[in-house]
Structures are given as structure tokens and as C-alpha cells.
Amino acid sequence: MAEAAAKLLEVRELTMDFGGLRAVDSVTLEVCENEIVALIGPNGAGKTTFFNCVTGIYKPTRGEILVHPPNGQSRKINGMKPNRVTEIGMARTFQNIRLFQNMTVLENVMIGRHCRTNTSILGAILRSPKVLGEERETVEKGYSLLEKVGLADVADEFAKNLPYGAQRRLEIARAMATDPFLLLLDEPAAGMNPQETKELDELIVRIGKEEGIAILLIEHDMKLVMNISERIYVMEYGKKIAQGSPQEIRTNPKVIEAYLGEGGDDA
């Protein structure tokens, strides 16, 4: 029998309250090595709040967030600071693009690399051979990531001058610069045209397969979700209402009802 894939992220009964509002209600979810997993649901279902708990922006009211890094120690990360979560190996992008708009494309990726370098302030002032070597490595890594996301030819352009779809790809490159084992993408296709979405589809699959990075994504574009996800979780009003393969989700009556209630018919 085939060996079960190793779990990377294990969230158990996660609950997040904002005053009297329960935004996430006892949601259990797992992501294993080499998986592309989607978290979907109508607007306001609690998907971004779930991401914010997992990436340290919010401390959950209840539940457990366990991380099992491939070459590290398993640990519970409830309430851990976002920068520590990134250091452990989980990187994310945001629903609203958060690039340094007045920095170049390459500089944006180099900043992502910061959490993997050891340069002290003194080292940076004295510019020791170790610091120079690290700088060179950061630039090389930056270019190689830009090549992977198709932005190497605009490396010296200001981020603000890139078209929307390219800015989203740059955010992904910056997250990849932190050497994650799990990438969390919050609506990566939002605002993209069909051609940009198709390229994104290919890029995400490539990151998953070639880089061996597991992916958990929130997405409203059902075509993209159904194309690339191995498994899908569905939330509505804070609760998980379904989980399964794209085929199972497509035909799940609860899911269809949730989306019809929202006025859409593309689930």
C-alpha cells in the first residue's frame, strides 16, 4: 500500500471570535507534502480570518495549529508572531497586494530573503567578505526566482509600474524567497484577466511540482480552483461545510446551495 503523505500543517477545531462574532467556527484542515489545497466559500465565510490565525496575525480563540516542517521539529504555533511563522517555513501573500511600490522588482524579492540572512548591523557597515558573499547570494537567488515567475526582464523596474497580474506574481516570488515549505495564497487571481489567470494557474502548479512547495490557497475563481487543487475545503458562515476532491465538491449539494445563496452559479 502507498505510504500516506506527511502532514505539514494540521489545524484542529480552530475558532476565532471578534467580540460576539464567530468568524471561524471549529474548522479542522490539513495540508500534506506536495499538495495543492484550496479553501473556498462565499464572501465573509471566514477564509482570510483562518489564514490570519495560521500566519500569526490573530491569536485564535480556540483550537490548535500544528506545524510539521519537513526537516524540523513539530510545534504548536498558536499566537506565534508572523515573522516567526515565516522563519519556520510558511509564507503568504495577501488579498490586497502589499509590495514596496517604490522599490524595484528585484529589491522586493531581496527583502523577502531577509529572514534567511545573518547580516548584523555592524557587518553591514563594515561590509565584511561574509556580508558581501551573502549579498551576492541574495541577488542571485532573487534573479532566479524572478525567472521562475517570468519577471527577470523587469527586475530593475519599480514595482508600481508593473501590470496587476505581474504584481501578484512578484508577491509570490517574494514569499518564495523566504524558502517556505508551505505557501499560503490569499486570492492570487483577484483582479486578473483570463490570460493572467491561465498563467497563474500554470505558475502555481509549477511551484508545487518543481519546487516541492505545498500550497494552500483561498480563491473565488472556480475554474482555477477546480483545475489545480487536489483537495478542497469549503467554508460558510465560519464553519467547514464540505471537503473533498474537486469532483466531490462540484456535486456536493451543500456547496451548491451555499453558492446559489450568494447569487453565483459557478461552483
Ligand SMILES: Nc1ncnc2c1ncn2[C@@H]1O[C@H](COP(=O)(O)OP(=O)(O)OP(=O)(O)O)[C@@H](O)[C@H]1O
Ligand atoms: N478584524 C476583524 N474584526 C471584526 N470582524 C472581522 C475582522 N476580520 C474579519 N471580520 C469578520 O469576520 C467574518 C469573516 O471575514 P473574512 O474576511 O475572514 O471572510 P472571507 O471568507 O475571507 O471573505 P472574502 O471572500 O470576502 O474575503 C466577516 O463577517 C468579517 O466582517
